[in-house]
Structures are given as structure tokens and as C-alpha cells.
């Protein structure tokens with residue numbers, strides 16, 4: 447059961463890969479062929495099942511271009 451998800455606002459990403467390096471669940475990978483208009487390789491959210499919604503990727507992103515959502519359990 448997914449506990450969180452992220453959305454990356456691709457146009458502001460600068461491809462630094464900090465989100466990739468710091469995600470404790472390895473939910474984000476850098477693309478090998480997907481680039482934004484500024485020419486940066488984009489990160490891809492690859493593992494929604496593992497995401498906890500911890501927010502670390504969002505805190506680490508120097509461009510504040512990751513929105514993090516955490517699901518509330520009933």
C-alpha cells in the first residue's frame with residue numbers, strides 16, 4: 447500500500463540528482479533520455495509502492511521543485 451507520492455515540476459529541475467541520492471527508499475532514478483527545456487536529465491519517480499512520503503527529497507531539492515504527498519491512514 448503506497449504511503450506517499452511525489453510530483454516533480456520538471457521545468458525547474460536542474461538535474462543535480464540530490465533527490466536520487468537522498469531518497470532512503472530508492473524511489474527516484476535519473477533518466478537517461480528525458481530532458482527538460484534547459485537540457486537537464488530529469489529524475490523519474492519509479493517506486494510509488496516504496497515511497498513513505500517522508501519528504502526528504504523535497505527538503506533536499508535546491509530548486510524546491512518536488513511536491514510531496516503523504517497519505518493519511520484511516
Ligand code: SF4
Nearest residue numbers: 469497498500501503
Ligand atoms: S517522499 Fe521520501 S520515500 Fe518518497 S520519494 Fe521522497 S525521499 Fe523517497
Ligand code: SF4
Nearest residue numbers: 459460462463465507
Ligand atoms: S533535487 Fe530537485 S533539482 Fe535536483 S534533480 Fe532532483 S528534482 Fe531536480
